[in-house]
Amino acid sequence: MRNHQQTFDQLRAHARDTALLAATQAALEWDEHTKMPPAAAEFRAEQLTLLAGMIHQRRTDPKLGDWLAELADSPLAAEPHSETGTTIRQLRREHDKHVKLPQSLVEELARTASLAQHAWQQARTKDDYASFAPHLAKTFELKRAQAEALGYDDSPYDPLLDDFEPQERTANVAAVLSELREALIPLVAEIAGSQRRPDVQILARRYPIDVQEQFAKQASAAIGFSYERGRLDVTAHPFCTGLGPNDCRITTRYDERHFNSAFFGTLHEAGHGIYDQGLPGDWYGLPPGEAVSLGIHESQSRMWENLVGRSRAFWEHFYPTAQAQFPDALADVALDAFYFAINDVRPSLVRVEADEATYNLHILIRFEMEQALLADDLPIDDVPAAWNEKYHQYLGIRPPGDADGVLQDVHWSAGLVGYFPTYALGNLYAAQFFAQAENELGDLSADFASGQFEPLRAWLAEKIHRHGQCYSAAELVQNATGKPLSHGPLIAQLRAKLAPLYGLN
Numbered sequence: 164m165r166n167h168q169q170t171f172d173q174l175r176a177h178a179r180d181t182a183l184l185a186a187t188q189a190a191l192e193w194d195e196h197t198k199m200p201p202a203a204a205e206f207r208a209e210q211l212t213l214l215a216g217m218i219h220q221r222r223t224d225p226k227l228g229d230w231l232a233e234l235a236d237s238p239l240a241a242e243p244h245s246e247t248g249t250t251i252r253q254l255r256r257e258h259d260k261h262v263k264l265p266q267s268l269v270e271e272l273a274r275t276a277s278l279a280q281h282a283w284q285q286a287r288t289k290d291d292y293a294s295f296a297p298h299l300a301k302t303f304e305l306k307r308a309q310a311e312a313l314g315y316d317d318s319p320y321d322p323l324l325d326d327f328e329p330q331e332r333t334a335n336v337a338a339v340l341s342e343l344r345e346a347l348i349p350l351v352a353e354i355a356g357s358q359r360r361p362d363v364q365i366l367a368r369r370y371p372i373d374v375q376e377q378f379a380k381q382a383s384a385a386i387g388f389s390y391e392r393g394r395l396d397v398t399a400h401p402f403c404t405g406l407g408p409n410d411c412r413i414t415t416r417y418d419e420r421h422f423n424s425a426f427f428g429t430l431h432e433a434g435h436g437i438y439d440q441g442l443p444g445d446w447y448g449l450p451p452g453e454a455v456s457l458g459i460h461e462s463q464s465r466m467w468e469n470l471v472g473r474s475r476a477f478w479e480h481f482y483p484t485a486q487a488q489f490p491d492a493l494a495d496v497a498l499d500a501f502y503f504a505i506n507d508v509r510p511s512l513v514r515v516e517a518d519e520a521t522y523n524l525h526i527l528i529r530f531e532m533e534q535a536l537l538a539d540d541l542p543i544d545d546v547p548a549a550w551n552e553k554y555h556q557y558l559g560i561r562p563p564g565d566a567d568g569v570l571q572d573v574h575w576s577a578g579l580v581g582y583f584p585t586y587a588l589g590n591l592y593a594a595q596f597f598a599q600a601e602n603e604l605g606d607l608s609a610d611f612a613s614g615q616f617e618p619l620r621a622w623l624a625e626k627i628h629r630h631g632q633c634y635s636a637a638e639l640v641q642n643a644t645g646k647p648l649s650h651g652p653l654i655a656q657l658r659a660k661l662a663p664l665y666g667l668n
């Protein structure tokens with residue numbers, strides 16, 4: 164009789180070594196995006212290619228399949244939410260996916276993504292959709308092949324969504340998001356029709372960069388991001404990456420003439436970082452020590468950025484400091500004027516610049532279109548017109564060209580189909596978690612107004628962070644809030660904040 168524990172220990176040691184390599188890769192990538200001199204790019208690409216190959220080889224090692232097969236019916240797998248059960252289940256899922264995808268398809272997906280991203284960049288610069296269209300067609304053709312290879316019951320979108328939101332179903336997501344859409348479109352239209360407008364120019368005054376950095380660090384530390392176990396640096400495209408259990412790197416970018424981008428960007432990335440810092444470090448790189456899904460990850464960043472960082476109570480605490488640190492910009496600005504300005508809602512063309520309310524409509528448009536593309540229900544040549552029509556229907560605006568329309572996002576060119584809905588799921592999860600935290604902890608605005616953020620952080624750590632992948636996203640939502648995911652809390656929170664600001668009924 165084989166000893167299951169020994170086999171499990173071998174599996175764990177193997178996965179941990181892979182995690183060490185992946186963290187090394189992440190360290191080199193972090194350096195590439197923050198510190199690396201430009202001339203080093205070629206050598207760095209060589210290093211990263213070598214590491215990627217080594218990691219891929221380890222993740223597809225046939226030994227893994229043997230170990231997992233042996234452990235599948237062992238007592239260690241019997242309790243699905245235990246650390247060992249979770250490790251076996253999740254590694255099994257990942258392994259099965261690898262095995263189902265033919266090497267030739269994996270290589271063709273990678274080659275196509277590389278060519279398509281290059282073509283996309285050029286097409287976007289020249290506002291020339293036609294030159295990108297063949298790449299988009301090829302991408303969706305390969306994504307259909309990928310879905311067929313992986314297999315599905317209901318929708319070919321299911322196995323693609325599973326890469327980003329494991330175990331979630333397209334039909335579920337579509338149901339929740341269409342309810343969200345029906346409630347959001349009239350709310351956004353009401354706001355667009357309001358006579359009240361904040362003075363957003365106050366956010367475009369002069370905010371010295373060194374002071375912005377100091378202030379963003381102070382606020383992100385106050386909400387619970389540990390600078391003993393993390394760093395904040397500058398990059399072109401902000402991100403959060405883990406280089407080890409006690410080494411979480413967040414990045415931001417500064418604009419002297421725009422307060423929001425660095426400040427709320429830092430709160431957002433710190434929210435991701437607080438999640439990473441709350442995962443069980445002993446299981447770093449293994450499923451019990453890893454984030455459960457992109458949607459849950461995004462719920463943590465959006466919660467601190469929007470539900471906390473854009474609340475009036477947060478600024479009751481921080482505004483006197485902001486005024487003292489940015490006297491030229493804010494000395495003559497009342498708290499209410501500032502609070503209204505950071506909660507400006509207006510339909511706009513570009514997703515990454517969208518506000519908290521309209522953002523979800525940008526996501527719905529992409530989610531609906533990529534399902535149609537995958538089902539071959541939308542001819543490639545009709546994509547820009549379909550895109551523009553949806554912007555008109557949902558947001559009441561029409562892109563003047565494709566650069567600020569269908570060509571604005573990198574995702575499809577990079578082969579990331581099924582990724583977009585995780586952004587909206589993040590907003591929905593965040594609202595539902597936050598509402599439940601307030602049910603249990605009482606009115607959190609009193610905490611925020613006095614600079615107390617630890618009760619909320621500790622609640623999130625208890626209900627979400629410490630579980631790693633031991634529960635699926637849907638199970639976490641059910642366990643933490645007692646209900647399945649719904650659009651209700653997000654709509655209620657948006658209304659509660661925006662109705663008084665915009666004078667809505």
Ligand code: ZN
Pocket residue numbers: 431435461464
């Ligand atoms: Zn994020």
